[in-house]
Amino acid sequence: MTQDYQYIQGFGNHISTEALPGALPYGKNSPQKPPYGLIPELLSGTAFTARRHENLRTWLYRIRPSVLQGAFAPATGFEAIQSAPLGDDHITPQQLRWDPMPKPSGSTHLIQGMVTVAANGDAAMRAGSAIHLYSANESMKDEYFYNSDGDLLIVPQSGELLLKTEFGTMSVEPTEIAMIPRGVKFQAELPKGDACGYMLEIYGNHMILPDLGPIGSNGLANPRDFQSPVAAYEERSGDFQLLCKYGGKFFTAAISHSPLDVVAWHGNYAPYKYDLKLFNTINTVSYDHPDPSIFTVLTSPSEHPGCANVDFVIFPPRWMVAEDTFRPPYYHRNVMSEYMGLIHGAYDAKPDGGFEPGGGSLHSCMAAHGPEAKVFDRASDVELKPEYQGNTLAFMFESSYIYKTTAFAMDTPTLQEDYHQCWQGLKPRFDPKKP
Ligand SMILES: O=C(O)Cc1cc(O)ccc1O
Numbered sequence: 026m027t028q029d030y031q032y033i034q035g036f037g038n039h040i041s042t043e044a045l046p047g048a049l050p051y052g053k054n055s056p057q058k059p060p061y062g063l064i065p066e067l068l069s070g071t072a073f074t075a076r077r078h079e080n081l082r083t084w085l086y087r088i089r090p091s092v093l094q095g096a097f098a099p100a101t102g103f104e105a106i107q108s109a110p111l112g113d114d115h116i117t118p119q120q121l122r123w124d125p126m127p128k129p130s131g132s133t134h135l136i137q138g139m140v141t142v143a144a145n146g147d148a149a150m151r152a153g154s155a156i157h158l159y160s161a162n163e164s165m166k167d168e169y170f171y172n173s174d175g176d177l178l179i180v181p182q183s184g185e186l187l188l189k190t191e192f193g194t195m196s197v198e199p200t201e202i203a204m205i206p207r208g209v210k211f212q213a214e215l216p217k218g219d220a221c222g223y224m225l226e227i228y229g230n231h232m233i234l235p236d237l238g239p240i241g242s243n244g245l246a247n248p249r250d251f252q253s254p255v256a257a258y259e260e261r262s263g264d265f266q267l268l269c270k271y272g273g274k275f276f277t278a279a280i281s282h283s284p285l286d287v288v289a290w291h292g293n294y295a296p297y298k299y300d301l302k303l304f305n306t307i308n309t310v311s312y313d314h315p316d317p318s319i320f321t322v323l324t325s326p327s328e329h330p331g332c333a334n335v336d337f338v339i340f341p342p343r344w345m346v347a348e349d350t351f352r353p354p355y356y357h358r359n360v361m362s363e364y365m366g367l368i369h370g371a372y373d374a375k376p377d378g379g380f381e382p383g384g385g386s387l388h389s390c391m392a393a394h395g396p397e398a399k400v401f402d403r404a405s406d407v408e409l410k411p412e413y414q415g416n417t418l419a420f421m422f423e424s425s426y427i428y429k430t431t432a433f434a435m436d437t438p439t440l441q442e443d444y445h446q447c448w449q450g451l452k453p454r455f456d457p458k459k460p
Pocket residue numbers: 314315316317353354355357359363374388394395421
């Protein structure tokens with residue numbers, strides 16, 4: 026049975042939470058003698074001087090400050106995790122698609138089970154993003170991890186992850202997503218065995234909810250449905266390892282206590298989770314196929330207003346009612362690069378095999394794509410009635426910057442060499458005599 030964890034509702038809130046009563050100092054951040062002898066520590070997610078509405082920071086009240094750790098040394102065993110800028114060896118304009126990744130053979134925890142598919146921008150410049158897959162079969166026990174290079178958006182495809190963080194514990198399962206902000210230390214346990222899924226590492230701006238414009242004040246992902254953990258701490262001593270990714274490289278430091286020793290915290294920089302089942306899906310009730318930006322859950326803005334560093338978009342269960350319309354996604358070429366994954370069910374542009382749960386596709390800048398040939402034929406002739414697309418949950422990481430793929434992505438046997446064939450049977454219907 027899934028244990029219930031406690032959460033605080035709301036996106037971007039200034040939260041106060043304490044695992045022991047009175048652990049938060051009253052009315053000030055750094056008293057000389059904080060309650061319970063705790064030590065205040067500030068975790069900044071934006072520059073001190075970031076504009077107020079973008080400023081993210083949290084005060085942590087912990088048993089030991091984070092400086093109590095050994096010296097970092099390079100860590101091995103994480104070579105599959107790559108960071109931008111990637112080399113140019115694997116650049117291709119080709120449409121790419123992959124089968125699900127095989128499960129690891131040996132014992133593998135979450136971080137050991139990560140492999141990078143593509144990345145753009147530059148981690149050191151805090152611009153762009155990386156797309157990783159994970160497949161794990163073991164809980165992290167004596168290892169804790171934090172990422173200096175970006176936030177981690179975790180999209181489970183199978184299995185539960187119990188994310189024990191400095192801020193408290195979150196359980197995430199398929200249809201839910203979790204965000205672990207840059208710098209937050211955590212450990213992933215697997216309460217129900219094997220787990221796999223996708224991860225978006227965001228080097229650029231933190232994700233926010235998209236503006237709703239004429240939609241009005243409600244809709245899409247509603248802020249109240251996001252959940253941050255309540256404070257929880259462990260006091261644990263032993264020979265542990267603090268793993269860190271910094272500037273694209275992995276490092277490890279010895280640590281003789283659990284860094285998850287935060288007894289209370291207050292602030293607006295915190296991990297959160299969200300259940301995609303709660304997404305309020307808005308779509309046409311007349312004609313034509315709206316751009317998929319209508320399904321944006323979260324967006325990491327670039328410095329160019331309206332254009333994302335990277336968007337997280339979903340294709341949730343929904344009614345299709347458009348009249349006199351080719352209902353599947355239109356054929357298109359996009360300046361934005363589109364990586365798609367499938368959490369469960371089938372995707373309407375590629376329902377006939379090849380795009381499987383756990384698999385992925387990449388249509389990078391200007392790569393032609395759209396429904397496979399059979400879908401084109403079917404959707405061009407089908408009688409248009411209201412239709413519920415129930416068994417589906419696909420998603421897209423969509424970025425302004427070209428994704429470069431990794432050696433893994435291009436050499437893995439899961440890469441489908443014949444992907445482009447799915448379009449080649451398409452027969453033009455052009456008849457100059459039939460306007
Ligand atoms: O390429 C895709 O399948 C994603 C997508 C879906 C859609 O409904 C419209 C445009 C688009 O890029």
